[in-house]
Amino acid sequence: MKPILCKLYSDSVDFGRALGLAYESLVNGPYQFDSIAAWTKLSERVSQGVYMGDGLLLPHTRVPGLPAPLMTFVVAPEGFSGVTIPGRETARFMCLLLSPAESATVHTQAIAEMARLILDKDWKARALACKSDADVAALF
Numbered sequence: 001m002k003p004i005l006c007k008l009y010s011d012s013v014d015f016g017r018a019l020g021l022a023y024e025s026l027v028n029g030p031y032q033f034d035s036i037a038a039w040t041k042l043s044e045r046v047s048q049g050v051y052m053g054d055g056l057l058l059p060h061t062r063v064p065g066l067p068a069p070l071m072t073f074v075v076a077p078e079g080f081s082g083v084t085i086p087g088r089e090t091a092r093f094m095c096l097l098l099s100p101a102e103s104a105t106v107h108t109q110a111i112a113e114m115a116r117l118i119l120d121k122d123w124k125a126r127a128l129a130c131k132s133d134a135d136v137a138a139l140f
Helices: 015-027 035-048 104-119 121-128 133-138
Strands: 005-008 051-053 060-063 070-075 093-100
Touching (some): 005 133, 015 070, 035 060, 060 104, 104 121
Antiparallel strands (some): 070 093
8 A cells, every 4th residue: 555645754753743744645635535523533543542563653543435545654763752652662653544434354454564564674674764755655
């Protein structure tokens, strides 16, 4: 699955700011959806915790009527600030995912694919070595 937006932050970035900019790219993406309702559901999910381990933040929700998943991927080698995660880990990646509410399978497959990438040490090292947004996009 190719992200709508790939972004590299060379310095630490506030999670809320990065999430908002990533969400805006999905709102302006190829599919129309109720952006206020989706943001409300996404905010609820974020409040429950979105840290998946191995440096990945995965804010996600299912959106009624969405014809296909929409995703953004963000790399912040210095980490995200303003987000609480367990232990001494640093969140360095964020995948924002909106999936069709009508298909739990599509949602689960998209999450599984992102988990597969993040667990690949070589892929993760390449992601952390990126120098530009285009380099991040080339990972996909």
